[in-house]
Each structure stands twice: as C-alpha cells, then as structure tokens.
Amino acid sequence: MAVYTRIGAEDMAAIVAAFDVGTLLSAKGIAEGVSNSNWLLEAQREGEEPRRFILTMYEERTEVEDLPFFLDLLDYLSARKCPVPRTIHDREGASYRLHEGKALALIEFLPGVSVSEPTPGQAHSVGAALAKVHLATADFPQRRTNTMGLATWQRLLDACGTDGLTAIHPGLAATVARELDHITRHWPQGLPEGVVHADLFPDNVLMLGEEVTGLIDFYFAATDLLAYDIAVTHAAWCFSDDGTRFDARISRALLEGYESVRPLQAEERAALPLLARAAAVRFLSTRAYDWMNTPEDALVTPKDPLAFARRLEFYAASENQALFGEPA
Amino acid sequence: MAVYTRIGAEDMAAIVAAFDVGTLLSAKGIAEGVSNSNWLLEAQREGEEPRRFILTMYEERTEVEDLPFFLDLLDYLSARKCPVPRTIHDREGASYRLHEGKALALIEFLPGVSVSEPTPGQAHSVGAALAKVHLATADFPQRRTNTMGLATWQRLLDACGTDGLTAIHPGLAATVARELDHITRHWPQGLPEGVVHADLFPDNVLMLGEEVTGLIDFYFAATDLLAYDIAVTHAAWCFSDDGTRFDARISRALLEGYESVRPLQAEERAALPLLARAAAVRFLSTRAYDWMNTPEDALVTPKDPLAFARRLEFYAASENQALFGEPA
Known part of the structure; x- marks a missing residue:
C-alpha cells in the first residue's frame, strides 16, 4: 500500500x-x-x-x-x-x-468496495464471476506462461532454506518438503486450461451488496489450469485472514456460484484437493520469501506466511479431502 | 503520505x-x-x-x-x-x-489539483483566497492558541541541540540562535489578529487552472497575526522546493492578489520582513526536529530542513529587506 x-x-x-x-x-x-x-x-x-x-x-x-x-x-x-x-x-x-x-x-474506474468478511451470497457471486472469466477467455488469442508456478515456489522456498522456514515455524521446513514432493508427483494432467487470474483475493474484487462490480489487478494472470484458479480463489476467500478458521458455508457458496456458470468436469473436481494444497504452497512461498527479505524501512509490511501454512495443513488433512465433493 | x-x-x-x-x-x-x-x-x-x-x-x-x-x-x-x-x-x-x-x-470532496510549479496567475488567486479567509473570520467566535508559535520553535530547536543542527549544516546552530534572538526582540505588537491557516503550502491548495477550488488541511489553524499567515504563504509559494531559487514574479503576484481583497496596513507591511524570517524558522524547526527523530522504518520520509534554512538566509539578507514594499 x-x-x-x-x-x-x-x-x-x-x-x-x-x-x-x-x-x-x-x-x-x-x-x-x-x-x-x-x-x-x-x-x-x-x-x-x-x-x-x-x-x-x-x-x-x-x-x-x-x-x-x-x-x-x-x-x-x-x-x-x-x-x-x-x-x-x-x-x-x-x-x-x-x-x-x-x-x-x-x-x-469501477465503483464497489472490497469486503473483509464475505457473506455466502457474496462468495456465490465471486465464484460465478470467476467462471464467467474462464468461459469468456476460451478464445483469447494470447498466452502467458505462469511465472508464479511450481518451479518458482520451489525456488523461493529453497531460498528461504531450512533455517529460515524453521524460524517462521518449527516443522515448517519438513511440511514444505513433503508438500512440494507430493504436489510435484501428483500434478494433474489433461485438465482444461485457459486464462487464470491467479490472485483473486477479496482485495481484488469490488462489490456493491452481493453484486460483483469489478475484478481487478490481473497482474498475475497467465495461461494455466482453470481448476487451479478455483483453488486459489478458495484459499483466498474461505478462511479468516490468519488461516485459523475455515468457513464451510463460504466454501460451498463459492463452488456453487462457479458451477452455476461453468460446471466442473469430474477430473477437475478430483484434482481440487491437490490444487488447493498447491495454492496454499504458492502463497506460503512468496510470503515466506518476502517475510525474510523485506527491508525494515520498506513502505509495505510483509504478510504473515503462517496464514498460508495453516491453510496448507487444513487442505492436507485427510478429513478434508472430500471438501470439494465427490465426482458426480 | x-x-x-x-x-x-x-x-x-x-x-x-x-x-x-x-x-x-x-x-x-x-x-x-x-x-x-x-x-x-x-x-x-x-x-x-x-x-x-x-x-x-x-x-x-x-x-x-x-x-x-x-x-x-x-x-x-x-x-x-x-x-x-x-x-x-x-x-x-x-x-x-x-x-x-x-x-x-x-x-x-472538492475538485482540483495541487500545483507543483505555480504561475503568477495562480499565486495571485491564492493570495486573494487567503485574504478572503482573513476577512471572513473576523467575527469567528472561537479562538485557538497557536501551539506552533515562537516558544515551540525554540523548544524544538533546543531539542535538536548544537550538534544536531551542525550535522544538518555547518553554521546552522549559530544562524538559528541569532534569528531566534532577533525575532524574539522584534516581534511586532498591535497588528491585526484573526484566524490563520498557518500552513498554506501548494499541497494544501486545490486549483483548476488559475481558480482556487479548495483550501484544505486547516489542522494548524489558530488565532494569530494575519500578516504572519501571509509570511508563511510567501515562504511556501515563492521558492523552489529546495529553497535555492526565489521567484520575484510569484512573490509580487501573491501579495497583489492578497491586497486586491484586503489591503495591508502600513504596520503589517513593515513587519513582513521579520515575519518572513519567523515563518522560515517555524518550518526549519519542525523539519530539523523530524529529520533527527523520524525512525528509519517510518511510512513518511522527513522533509529536508535545509530547504528552510536557505529561505531563512534569503529573508535575513539585508538586500531583501525591501521585498514586501515600502509603507505607502
């Protein structure tokens, strides 16, 4: 800011x-x-x-x-x-x-405000707006490689090092190693690709009541798996900021809103648990790196990496693997 | 900011x-x-x-x-x-x-932008707007002591100390001591008082073309000598930011604009050279203090005190004592 x-x-x-x-x-x-x-x-x-x-x-x-x-x-x-x-x-x-x-x-300029505590109705609208973007860009002629993909997460987390990650939280280095390995080995193949926003946090959505008046800040947009964008948006909207509280109503509303415009393929639904862990690692990697590398006199306060370490634990827990529903 | x-x-x-x-x-x-x-x-x-x-x-x-x-x-x-x-x-x-x-x-909210390089026409309008405020507040029923007056400058500059002022510029401590003494001994008595803005820099004026659309940020306003407010506005508008260049055209236009609404009394005109030195000391004192006391990780970058040390030298120079004109 x-x-x-x-x-x-x-x-x-x-x-x-x-x-x-x-x-x-x-x-x-x-x-x-x-x-x-x-x-x-x-x-x-x-x-x-x-x-x-x-x-x-x-x-x-x-x-x-x-x-x-x-x-x-x-x-x-x-x-x-x-x-x-x-x-x-x-x-x-x-x-x-x-x-x-x-x-x-x-x-x-578009009117609207960025909500801090979304309601299910607002989450439904955001899911629908994201799906609309995914459908609309099917024929967008340009491509952009997602420079903020798995290889980058690996590089940023390597740069933090075991000591750096441990300083953020004991055990975090082991979690990260396990998750990067799991995600790399299970990365889904053959899912629908398109233009993803890849950073659709509440700050990047303008709303009036339950209406989405603006999706903004497309500066991480790239060509990637559409289901990965859903996973990012899920991680961004369904938790308290600090990652300690998951809101199942927001989660359901977000997914229902998305599917009201673009129903998921069975393979996409099956991949969402893995992609949600990936989304958590993505923001954990940049936050951990920024946490360790932001000068004290910077104009921007770095965001807490633990908020995404907590989301990662949540998504990796065995009892949460059915979060995104079973293939129909 | x-x-x-x-x-x-x-x-x-x-x-x-x-x-x-x-x-x-x-x-x-x-x-x-x-x-x-x-x-x-x-x-x-x-x-x-x-x-x-x-x-x-x-x-x-x-x-x-x-x-x-x-x-x-x-x-x-x-x-x-x-x-x-x-x-x-x-x-x-x-x-x-x-x-x-x-x-x-x-x-x-008022429209308008804050100019960086005022034209004489703009300075004329600002002078006139200031005079209008001075006339309009003649019957304003509330009073507020100017907490940013001579005693405060003295206290802030004392807090900087000889070493602190010398670190900002060799010779600054002696200049400050001389000026504070001179200003204290010659502070004018019996001039018209009223509500002064006391901080009317270009940042606090909104303009569209040559029209003043808004005077803002009255958070230093107080009951004080009207001529002191003219001196502050003069120091704020008639120099390059760094205080190295004085613009005589802006100076003339500002004063003419003011007098087009409220002609100066002879005693006010005679006091302006002293009050201009006082205005320079006022901003030198807060800037020197902030320069020495702003933490490195602050959100605000302190402003250069030298910019007002230069204005002070300019106003104190014998060849500039006729700057504000002779009593009519």
Missing part, C-alpha cells in the same frame, strides 16, 4: 492529455497495489460528463513486456461483459505509455 | 450510515496528510446523485479537543463562500465521531 513515485500536477495534466480524456479535475494517490503506484483521477472532455480513472505506474515487479497480455485481457473481458475495467488507449492507440522510463496505463 | 489504519468495507459502510449520506459506493485510502489517515469515499442517497467525501481519521498529531475549532471553521468559511470544504455532520448533529478510540470526520 503505497505511492512510490511522485507525479506533479503539471505532469499529470500532460499525461491525461496524452490519453485524450479531457481536462484533469482531480488526482489522488491511492494506497492500493503492493508493487505499483496508483492514482484515482477525474477528467472531463468538453461537453461530456466527468469520468474517473485509475492511473497505474508499473514499478519493479511488473515486466513491461507482459503489459499487452494484461491490458488486452481487460479489454477482451470487458467487451464480453465480464465485470473488469477496460483500458483507455492513448492518442496513438497504445494501451500504455512510458513516463520517465516507467510504464503507465489508464484504466476505467 | 500514508494510510495508518485499516478500515474494512463493512465498518466503512457503518460509518457512512452514521453520517447519513446513503449507501457506500466506493472507498479508497489516499496518500495524503502527513499525520492523519484519509479515504476518498463515494456514497449515494436513494433518489439523489452520488456524492464524494474525504473521510479523515485523526492520528497522533491532532488533539481531539481542537477538532471543533477546525471543523466549525470549515463550516463557517464555507457558509461565507470561501473555497473550503464543508463538514458533514452525523445523525446526531456531531461534526466528528469516535471509531475504535480515534476521531473521524467526513468532509466534502
């Missing part, structure tokens, strides 16, 4: 002019996005109503060569009535611009 | 309901305010247009007992057509509420 770069009002007005959205009326740096800077802008073309936008400046973690995938995806989904913000192209038709060496994109 | 406190969407909806502004449509933490947390909210009452607000949560530096002065002042000025945001009172008529032990106020 930070704004890493300062842009003066005069520069901001020039940026807004380059995107041809009229005169700048307001610009506020917003405390969103872990690795990018964001501003909420208002601008107005003569004779039109004022409009609002999110201006994103891509900092370290986003590769500029990936931006066409992320930004074209938003336009593709938006054109197919998925609740995602569309991008604003500049006067030359480009979906992003460079400003002092950094890439900038202007994205439609 | 930070949001210090997290408020979940459910709590935010309850806060908005208590202020009776309808249903929450959007809430973004904004990177504004050095010592308070701020959110840009949108809410809508049934059958009305959506409206925007700034929600401020007062953190450490603001005393809750001062809030009625600050908030009533906004309503008083707003009713007298000064460009300041009015406050929204809650269902019980209170101008602020407590949430988990911290005070919260809901304030009207």
Whole structure:
C-alpha cells in the first residue's frame, strides 16, 4: 500500500492529455497495489460528463513486456461483459505509455468496495464471476506462461532454506518438503486450461451488496489450469485472514456460484484437493520469501506466511479431502 | 503520505450510515496528510446523485479537543463562500465521531489539483483566497492558541541541540540562535489578529487552472497575526522546493492578489520582513526536529530542513529587506 513515485500536477495534466480524456479535475494517490503506484483521477472532455480513472505506474515487479497480455485481457473481458475495467488507449492507440522510463496505463474506474468478511451470497457471486472469466477467455488469442508456478515456489522456498522456514515455524521446513514432493508427483494432467487470474483475493474484487462490480489487478494472470484458479480463489476467500478458521458455508457458496456458470468436469473436481494444497504452497512461498527479505524501512509490511501454512495443513488433512465433493 | 489504519468495507459502510449520506459506493485510502489517515469515499442517497467525501481519521498529531475549532471553521468559511470544504455532520448533529478510540470526520470532496510549479496567475488567486479567509473570520467566535508559535520553535530547536543542527549544516546552530534572538526582540505588537491557516503550502491548495477550488488541511489553524499567515504563504509559494531559487514574479503576484481583497496596513507591511524570517524558522524547526527523530522504518520520509534554512538566509539578507514594499 503505497505511492512510490511522485507525479506533479503539471505532469499529470500532460499525461491525461496524452490519453485524450479531457481536462484533469482531480488526482489522488491511492494506497492500493503492493508493487505499483496508483492514482484515482477525474477528467472531463468538453461537453461530456466527468469520468474517473485509475492511473497505474508499473514499478519493479511488473515486466513491461507482459503489459499487452494484461491490458488486452481487460479489454477482451470487458467487451464480453465480464465485470473488469477496460483500458483507455492513448492518442496513438497504445494501451500504455512510458513516463520517465516507467510504464503507465489508464484504466476505467469501477465503483464497489472490497469486503473483509464475505457473506455466502457474496462468495456465490465471486465464484460465478470467476467462471464467467474462464468461459469468456476460451478464445483469447494470447498466452502467458505462469511465472508464479511450481518451479518458482520451489525456488523461493529453497531460498528461504531450512533455517529460515524453521524460524517462521518449527516443522515448517519438513511440511514444505513433503508438500512440494507430493504436489510435484501428483500434478494433474489433461485438465482444461485457459486464462487464470491467479490472485483473486477479496482485495481484488469490488462489490456493491452481493453484486460483483469489478475484478481487478490481473497482474498475475497467465495461461494455466482453470481448476487451479478455483483453488486459489478458495484459499483466498474461505478462511479468516490468519488461516485459523475455515468457513464451510463460504466454501460451498463459492463452488456453487462457479458451477452455476461453468460446471466442473469430474477430473477437475478430483484434482481440487491437490490444487488447493498447491495454492496454499504458492502463497506460503512468496510470503515466506518476502517475510525474510523485506527491508525494515520498506513502505509495505510483509504478510504473515503462517496464514498460508495453516491453510496448507487444513487442505492436507485427510478429513478434508472430500471438501470439494465427490465426482458426480 | 500514508494510510495508518485499516478500515474494512463493512465498518466503512457503518460509518457512512452514521453520517447519513446513503449507501457506500466506493472507498479508497489516499496518500495524503502527513499525520492523519484519509479515504476518498463515494456514497449515494436513494433518489439523489452520488456524492464524494474525504473521510479523515485523526492520528497522533491532532488533539481531539481542537477538532471543533477546525471543523466549525470549515463550516463557517464555507457558509461565507470561501473555497473550503464543508463538514458533514452525523445523525446526531456531531461534526466528528469516535471509531475504535480515534476521531473521524467526513468532509466534502472538492475538485482540483495541487500545483507543483505555480504561475503568477495562480499565486495571485491564492493570495486573494487567503485574504478572503482573513476577512471572513473576523467575527469567528472561537479562538485557538497557536501551539506552533515562537516558544515551540525554540523548544524544538533546543531539542535538536548544537550538534544536531551542525550535522544538518555547518553554521546552522549559530544562524538559528541569532534569528531566534532577533525575532524574539522584534516581534511586532498591535497588528491585526484573526484566524490563520498557518500552513498554506501548494499541497494544501486545490486549483483548476488559475481558480482556487479548495483550501484544505486547516489542522494548524489558530488565532494569530494575519500578516504572519501571509509570511508563511510567501515562504511556501515563492521558492523552489529546495529553497535555492526565489521567484520575484510569484512573490509580487501573491501579495497583489492578497491586497486586491484586503489591503495591508502600513504596520503589517513593515513587519513582513521579520515575519518572513519567523515563518522560515517555524518550518526549519519542525523539519530539523523530524529529520533527527523520524525512525528509519517510518511510512513518511522527513522533509529536508535545509530547504528552510536557505529561505531563512534569503529573508535575513539585508538586500531583501525591501521585498514586501515600502509603507505607502
């Protein structure tokens, strides 16, 4: 949560002019996005109503060569009535611009708030929205390798080392070794692939009541197993933040919402217990790495890796293997 | 620039309901305010247009007992057509509420951006807006002692110590001692008093073109010499950020703008050279203190005290004593 770069009002007005959205009326740096800077802008073309936008400046973690995938995806989904913000192209038709060496994109502002304690009705809507994205991207022409896949988790956890993981929690190193081995050996083959959001936490969903008004922050989106995206979303929504409490009602509502739009194949359902363990390892790996490698004076507070170690234990427990239902 | 406190969407909806502004449509933490947390909210009452607000949560530096002065002042000025945001009172008529032990106020959102490189036309407007505030508050019934006055500068600079000031710049300790002595001995008596903003930097002024759309952040406002407020605004607007370049055109425009609304008395004009040195010492004192006392992991980067040491040198130089014009 930070704004890493300062842009003066005069520069901001020039940026807004380059995107041809009229005169700048307001610009506020917003405390969103872990690795990018964001501003909420208002601008107005003569004779039109004022409009609002999110201006994103891509900092370290986003590769500029990936931006066409992320930004074209938003336009593709938006054109197919998925609740995602569309991008604003500049006067030359480009979906992003460079400003002092950094890439900038202007994205439609969507109303809605990110819930902290979802209701089953909200979880149902999120499941349905995710399924809609999965169906809509079936013919999306671009591919992007999931750079945050199994090999990366392994590398990040190796970098933490046995001592580092033990310092986070006694026994964590052994759990991680066991799980990485299990996941590698049982990774499912032949499941439906498509574009996955891969990071659909409540922070990345805007809602009004039970309606999803926006899925945002697609900067981990990639081509991968659709069922893995369900597993990530499950891990993100069905637990208390700290991972100590699992909510079975949210879990059921999320899956029912998803299947109300896209029924799971039997093989996908059968793979979900394994993919849920994988999703837990994915966030455990980045959180453990960031926990050990965030400088004390950083603008961002690292998130607790234990919250995902607890989810991992939950998903790995034998009594929870039937969580996702039996193949029909 | 930070949001210090997290408020979940459910709590935010309850806060908005208590202020009776309808249903929450959007809430973004904004990177504004050095010592308070701020959110840009949108809410809508049934059958009305959506409206925007700034929600401020007062953190450490603001005393809750001062809030009625600050908030009533906004309503008083707003009713007298000064460009300041009015406050929204809650269902019980209170101008602020407590949430988990911290005070919260809901304030009207105003359009406009804070300029980085003001033009003379903009400086003229800011001078005029300041004079309008000074005239409008002539009958404001509340008083507040300026807790950021000469005694406080002395205390903060004492706390820095000779070694601390010398570490910031060789010779700074001697300059500070000389100036504090000079200012104390020559502090003007009998000048017009009223409500001063006392912190009218470009960051605290919203503009659209050359129009001032909002004066904001009145949390240093107090009862003091009106001419001192002019001196603060002069120090804030007429130099490059780092204090190395003085812009005589901005200076002239600012003063002319002010006098287009409220002509200076001869005694005020005569006191301005001294008050400008005082204004420079005021910001030097807080910046030097913060420079030495900000923890390395703080969310806020301390501002360079040298920028105001340079302004102080400029104002103290004999060739600049006629800067504010001769008594008519």
